[in-house]
Amino acid sequence: MPENIEQMEDLSSTEKDRLAQTGLEVEMKNRSGSFFQVDQDIRQAASLEKGIEVLAIGEALRKYDWLKDHYWKLVPRDKDQYTKFVADQPDPRGFVIIARKGSRTVYPLQACLFLSKTPVQHVHNLIIAEEGAELHIISGCASASYTKTGSHVGVSEFYVGKGARVTSTMIHNWGEEISVFPRSAALVEEDGVFLSNYVCMQPVRKVQMAPVAYLKGKNAIARFSSITVTTPGSYMDLGSVVHLSAEGASAELLTRAITTGGTLISRGMIEGEVGHTKGHIECKGLILRDGVIHAIPEIKGNVVDTELSHEAAVGKIARDEIEYLMSRGLDEGVATATIIRGFLDVKIAGLPDVLQKQIDAAIDAAEKSGF
Amino acid sequence: MLDIEDLHVEIGGKEVLHDINLHIGEGETHVLMGPNGSGKTTLLRAIMGFAGLTLTEGRITFKGHDITRIPLHERAKMGMGMLFQRPPTIAGLKLGKLLEVTSGGDLKKVEEYSQYLHMDNFLDRSINLGFSGGEIKRSEVLQLMIQKPDFVMLDEPESGVDLENISLIGNAIAKLVDKDVHIVNRKKSGLVITHTGYILDYLDADFGHVMCDGVFRCHGNPREILKVIKTSGYKECLACQKI
Numbered sequence: 001m002p003e004n005i006e007q008m009e010d011l012s013s014t015e016k017d018r019l020a021q022t023g024l025e026v027e028m029k030n031r032s033g034s035f036f037q038v039d040q041d042i043r044q045a046a047s048l049e050k051g052i053e054v055l056a057i058g059e060a061l062r063k064y065d066w067l068k069d070h071y072w073k074l075v076p077r078d079k080d081q082y083t084k085f086v087a088d089q090p091d092p093r094g095f096v097i098i099a100r101k102g103s104r105t106v107y108p109l110q111a112c113l114f115l116s117k118t119p120v121q122h123v124h125n126l127i128i129a130e131e132g133a134e135l136h137i138i139s140g141c142a143s144a145s146y147t148k149t150g151s152h153v154g155v156s157e158f159y160v161g162k163g164a165r166v167t168s169t170m171i172h173n174w175g176e177e178i179s180v181f182p183r184s185a186a187l188v189e190e191d192g193v194f195l196s197n198y199v200c201m202q203p204v205r206k207v208q209m210a211p212v213a214y215l216k217g218k219n220a221i222a223r224f225s226s227i228t229v230t231t232p233g234s235y236m237d238l239g240s241v242v243h244l245s246a247e248g249a250s251a252e253l254l255t256r257a258i259t260t261g262g263t264l265i266s267r268g269m270i271e272g273e274v275g276h277t278k279g280h281i282e283c284k285g286l287i288l289r290d291g292v293i294h295a296i297p298e299i300k301g302n303v304v305d306t307e308l309s310h311e312a313a314v315g316k317i318a319r320d321e322i323e324y325l326m327s328r329g330l331d332e333g334v335a336t337a338t339i340i341r342g343f344l345d346v347k348i349a350g351l352p353d354v355l356q357k358q359i360d361a362a363i364d365a366a367e368k369s370g371f
Numbered sequence: 372m373l374d375i376e377d378l379h380v381e382i383g384g385k386e387v388l389h390d391i392n393l394h395i396g397e398g399e400t401h402v403l404m405g406p407n408g409s410g411k412t413t414l415l416r417a418i419m420g421f422a423g424l425t426l427t428e429g430r431i432t433f434k435g436h437d438i439t440r441i442p443l444h445e446r447a448k449m450g451m452g453m454l455f456q457r458p459p460t461i462a463g464l465k466l467g468k469l470l471e472v473t474s475g476g477d478l479k480k481v482e483e484y485s486q487y488l489h490m491d492n493f494l495d496r497s498i499n500l501g502f503s504g505g506e507i508k509r510s511e512v513l514q515l516m517i518q519k520p521d522f523v524m525l526d527e528p529e530s531g532v533d534l535e536n537i538s539l540i541g542n543a544i545a546k547l548v549d550k551d552v553h554i555v556n557r558k559k560s561g562l563v564i565t566h567t568g569y570i571l572d573y574l575d576a577d578f579g580h581v582m583c584d585g586v587f588r589c590h591g592n593p594r595e596i597l598k599v600i601k602t603s604g605y606k607e608c609l610a611c612q613k614i
Contacts, residue, residue, distance in 0.1 A: 256463075284462075320459045323421055328473050328518055329447040338472055342464025342497070 007043055008036055008112065014145050015114075021202070021365055022140025022171040023358035024112050030354050033109035035095040039118035045095060051103030052135070053096070057124055060096035067096065070126055074157040074185035074214070082153045082181040086122045094123035094154070097135065099164070104134035108169075108355055115143040115150050115178065125156040129164035129192075136352055137166070141180070142173040149177040158186035160194045162217065167195040169355050171362050174204040176233060182209040190217030195350055196240070198226040199359055201366035203234050210239035210267060219248035225348050226255050227359065229366050230262030230291060239267030239296075244277035244306065255283040256344050259291030269298040272306025281310035286317065286343055317343075341367050372397050372522050372560040373418070378429035380417050386427070387413055388585045395522070398557030400548050400574060402593040403564045405582035406605045411564045412456065414582070415524045418562075419453050420446045433522070452520025454511045454544075456527045456564075460499040466510060467494030474517045484516045488543060504531020505540075512543045523547050525563045529570045541573030550574060568597045581608045 008026045011019070016026050025031050033047035033054045047054040061067055077087035086092075095111055115121045129135045141152060152174070160166045166186075174180060186194045194213055213222035224240035242251035253268040270279035285293035299308035317339050325335035344363045348356060373395040380388035388410050395401050403411050417424055418431060420443040431439045438446055470481045485491045488509045499507055508528060515523060528544055529537055545551065548561035550573075563570060571593065579593030581600075588608045589596060599607055 318459065319422065321461050323443060324455070324459050324461070325469070326442075326444040327419055327421075327447055327453050328469070328514060329444055330472065331444045332442075334472070335444070338469065339461060339464055342461060342468060345463050345465065345468075 018142045018145060018173055019112060019114070019140055021362060022142050022173045023138045023169065023355070023362065024110050024140040030107045031110050032105045032107040033097075035109070035111040036114070037093060037095075037112070037123065038114045039116050039121055040093050042093060047109065049103065049105050051100040052105060052109070053098045054109060055096045055098075057092050057094045057096050057126065060126070061092070067126065070128060070157060070159055072157075074187055075155050075183050079183060083155060083183050085120075086124055086153055086155050089122055092124045094125040096126045097128065097137065099129045099133035099135045101130040102132045105136055108136035108138045108352065111137060111139040113139065113141045113152065113154070115147055115152055115174075117147070119150050121150065121152045123154045125154065126159075127156065127166065127168070128159045129161055129166045131162045132164060133161065134165045135167070136355060137168050138355055138358060139168065139170045140173070141170065143175045143178050147178070148175055151179045151181070154182045156182065156184040158184070158194060160186060160188040160192040160220075162189045163191045164189070165193045165350075167197070167351055167355065169197040169351070169359065170199070171358065172198075172200040172204065172207070173202045176203045177205050179206040180204060180208075182211070184209070184211035186211070186213045186222070188213060188215050188217060188220040188222060190246070191219050192217055193221045193350065194223075195348065196222070196224045197348055197351065197359065198224075198238065199228070199362050200236065201229040201362055203231045204236070205233070206235045208237040210241055212241040212243070213251065214243050214245060215249035215251065216245050218246045220246060221249070222251045223348075223350075224253045225346060226257075226266070227344055227346060227363065228257050228264060230257070230259040230264040232261030232291070234262035236262070237265040237267070239269065241269045242271070242279060244270065244272045244279060245274060247274055247276040250278040252279070253281045254346065255285075255295075256346055257283070257285040257293050258340065258344070259285070259287050259293050260289045261291040263292040263294070265294045265296065267296045267298070268310070269300070270308055272301040272303065272308050275303050275305035277306045279306075279308045281312075283310075283312040284343070285314035286340065287314065288316075288340070337367060372399070372434065374432040375418070376430045376432075378417065378431065379427045380413060381425045381427050382413065382423065386585070388417065391429070391587065393580070393587075395560050395562060397560060398549060398554065399577045400550075400561040400563065402571065402576040402579045403562060403582060404566070404579065404596060404600060409582045410585040411582050412526055415453060415526055415562070415564065418524065419443060419451060447518070447520070450521035452515050452518050452523045454508070454515060454523065454525040454528055456530065458499055458507065458511060460497070462497050462500055464498050465495055466490070466498050469498060470494070470514065470517055473514065480517065484513055488513045488516075488539065505533055505536040508532050508540055509536065512540055512547070515547055516543065520547075521558065522560045522562075525561060525570075527564050527566065529565065529567060537569060538573070541570055544570065545573045548574065568601075571597070581605070583609055
């Protein structure tokens with residue numbers, strides 16, 4: 001076990017590989033800023049982009065008094081035992097990203113949260129995109145190869161200003177005995193766009209989360225996509241909730257889930273609170289080996305002019321699809337893997353290429369290990 | 372190329388093909404006609420090796436090898452191919468991705484052939500998802516051009532195809548069965564199901580067969596057979612004593 005991990009470069013190649021699988025660039029290539037936290041120690045917080053700040057949360061709260069208007073304003077401190085645990089920390093950890101009015105990142109900012117020795121890692125992140133700003137964040141969360149047990153509790157609050165665009169892509173690579181409880185919420189103002197992507201293809205003991213987006217401004221958009229493979233012994237309870245609270249607001253929740261023996265609960269909830277709003281939930285699940293995929297899509301309309309719909313399908317790969325590819329000369333295994341790869345191949349509209357490639361790479365890695 | 376001897380096929384315990392005998396030589400193209408539900412597609416599926424049907428008797432020999440019991444993909448690897456009348460839709464799997472796999476990564480060839488068949492804008496689309504009738508057939512032909520089978524079975528290649536596309540598809544299919552090669556050097560063989568015979572304008576067929584209720588009623592010149600069916604329908608075949 002390494003004694004001192006000062007920077008990402010100090011990690012052993014095994015750990016670097018584990019982080020690379022979560023989309024992190026240890027050498028910062030194609031990245032415009034970085035935050036690196038090992039257990040509770042913040043090793044790095046830096047931005048290369050003008051108009052964008054990446055700070056450790058403690059420092060940020062001391063530096064900018066106005067942040068208190070954003071701190072614990074979207075996620076309630078007493079939401080559950082995990083938020084209470086984070087709120088009770090005397091010295092908060094995590095990052096603050098502030099994208100000033102009109103600024104934009106050419107390359108994504110990366111946030112790396114690495115669980116090494118501590119039993120519980122806690123973080124609290126604030127992401128603020130002011131009017132017209134464009135911000136792309138990739139958070140890679142991983143545990144060290146030698147870390148067998150532990151928990152990660154993360155609170156994230158996103159503020160997407162007028163006309164701003166924020167994408168948050170989270171790729172997880174935990175261990176079999178790690179439990180993870182992210183608690184996130186986003187406030188999206190007029191013409192703002194919030195895209196949240198979650199990818200987890202590796203074993204984990206338990207992940208439970210249900211991020212919430214409040215679309216408070218006219219024509220605000222939220223899109224949540226989740227692509228997961230649940231392995232035996234893994235339990236994932238993933239949901240997303242969107243409140244359509246302004247005219248023209250729209251939301252889409254998309255899930256592609258595979259189980260190879262684990263349990264996945266896919267919850268989705270869209271509430272149309274005012275007129276001229278739209279929402280759609282799509283959940284597709286493939287059961288490759290006996291496991292559970294439980295889709296719970298919910299739509300709730302409170303007014304005449306809200307259009308909400310959902311579709312969910314869970315099953316196996318159709319025999320005629322496999323045979324179709326076999327008739328082209330692929331053996332059954334390759335035919336099946338090719339179809340699965342296609343099933344997971346979701347192109348997320350509005351996501352920068354470099355991040356789409358990162359998602360594709362995570363799926364490729366899962367494909368290589370034979371799902 | 373292909374020899375079928377005394378083949379009997381059951382689906383769900385019921386015999387649907389009875390005592391089928393067929394010989395297709397190297398470089399020959401045969402046409403299979405018959406009313407709907409007569410067993411034509413089932414015969415193609417039995418030759419290709421699809422699940423869901425049971426070969427109770429008989430033998431299929433391909434290029435001198437008994438393939439009666441060998442799996443579907445091995446038959447494809449030996450040089451058999453099939454154009455589906457109604458192929459499945461595979462949501463998510465992009466046509467281009469499949470061609471990349473079947474071409475062994477020869478993206479140049481994929482590009483060239485897809486341009487030829489006007490399918491270059493479909494490579495990024497899920498296979499057959501939202502494709503029109505003509506697009507499905509062009510996608511099928513494209514997949515076969517990449518696969519390059521020595522023996523190709525075509526299940527109603529012209530159905531659902533408009534007049535503009537039929538020549539494109541017809542000419543491409545003609546190449547699949549070596550119609551652009553001098554008869555002496557022609558190596559590839561085909562078995563084509565057609566109802567209309569339009570495809571025969573592009574594809575000179577050597578032999579014709581008529582199937583009714585799971586048996587061959589007639590073998591002969593494909594143009595002559597088609598003429599009879601067009602004027603008198605299949606009832607003439609059923610009444611025919613010439614078999």
